[in-house]
Amino acid sequence: MSEVRWKKIEEILDEKRTDETVHLHGWIYRTRSSGNIAFTVIRDVTGTIQATVKKGNLPDNEFEDAKKALIESSVELKGIVKEDKRAPEGYELQVKGFNVVNFAEPFPIVKDQSPEFLLDQRHLWIRSQKLTSILKIRSTAVGAIHKFFRDRGYFEFDAPILQPNQCEGGSTLFEVKYYDNKTYLSQTWQLYAEAAVFSLEKIYNMGPTFRAERSKTSRHLSEFWMAEMEAAWMDLHNVTEIAKEEVKFILSEVLKHNKRELNLLKQDINKLQHIAESEFSTITYTKALEILNEKENMNVQWGKDLRTIEENKLMNHFDTPIVVTNYPLEIMAFYKPKDPDDPKTALCFDMIAPGEYGEIVGGSQRNLDVEDMEKKLKESGENIENYEWYFDLRRYGSVPHSGYGLGVERVVAWICGIDNIKDAIPFPRTILRFRP
């Protein structure tokens, strides 16, 4: 086995070496047989190719195995590369040897499937071209995020997953038994990041985040990956510009490495290319309301958060992601500070994606006013003693600092153009599903 040089399907199709004998291993993707000829389409990680098995070209028992092997059987082939217009990829293998490594049982996923069934069979559906393409793009996106920050002098910094505090509101925490106490699964890395920027100054992280929101939408997961950054000496404007650059960088890396996958997902590459090269607009919440009320005939009261319908209507007016800043102070979390130039609003922002993918980034400058934060935490019923360590950060050499979190699955879903965020993560966890 060690002496065999296994070719990948992509190599065979790119090299176009007619009459070359190659060894190939993979899985049966489609199979058809007709008397003394059988067609098996083989897949590997790089693509698919038709392998044509004719009786007489190989030992009879191997021919019978080729006819008998069901979809998803794993195989090792020896064959001769031939150009043939009748083959789906233009080239095919004339098979000389057909070794079935494992005869698959009847594969449960066939022509017609429902979304529920595919979620039940996720461990098998993950082999599909669709999910394989998305997972390759996700891998590119994750690599791009690391590269983006490291190239700019950021340190990777890890916060605990088990945390004693709340941050985004108590009802959305997953409680975990911790010896004789209880802790919560991390909702954000932010509070610990704020401790670290006083030494490392510029940091980032990407990791799992847990929100027990009772959301049943195509945009929500209970466990998702968030890519966060935090930096000392930066204000709101600085970090919104970094967020725009980051999203554009992720997109351009995917365009560079995953054209084949984007095509399989039927995404418009020119449109994505245009977005990667465009400036993203920044508008204020107040300006967003003007657009909604004047151009969309809506009647949104100042002070209400933008809901899904408002965000979707707003995005009718933009073909790239946009940044919306200065949401009403009252409806914002305790760590978002008042804007001194517009005291009814907070120094915060969301980035909203085109289409109906919603908020892909959320962030803010950080509140430095301990009294103000104590007041807000008390109002929302929290025990401020849990936050004393956090307030200490304001007592010993505090500086202006800002940060944001980017929803990895939302960005991947948007770039891939998929209709449900569940397909942007291998094994999705939602309020209604946590297996397989």
Place this chain on the structure above:
RNA sequence: GCCGUCCUAGCUCAGUUGGUGGAGCACUCGGCUGUUAACCGAGCGGUCGCCGGUUCGAGUCCGGCGGACGGCGCCA
């Protein structure tokens, strides 16, 4: 938390005014030397989500329960 849709073969679905449960796909067997999620013939395959009610008779009508999925709110 609120609202909606659905539950019949392994999968996707039909099933009329209540009257002996169907199709396609998958699988098995047979046929076919160029198929394109092939085609032709045959076969295998059912606790109609569960419990109760009405009725001579319920997949179908009524009540309750359970499960799945989606929308809103909230958020990445």
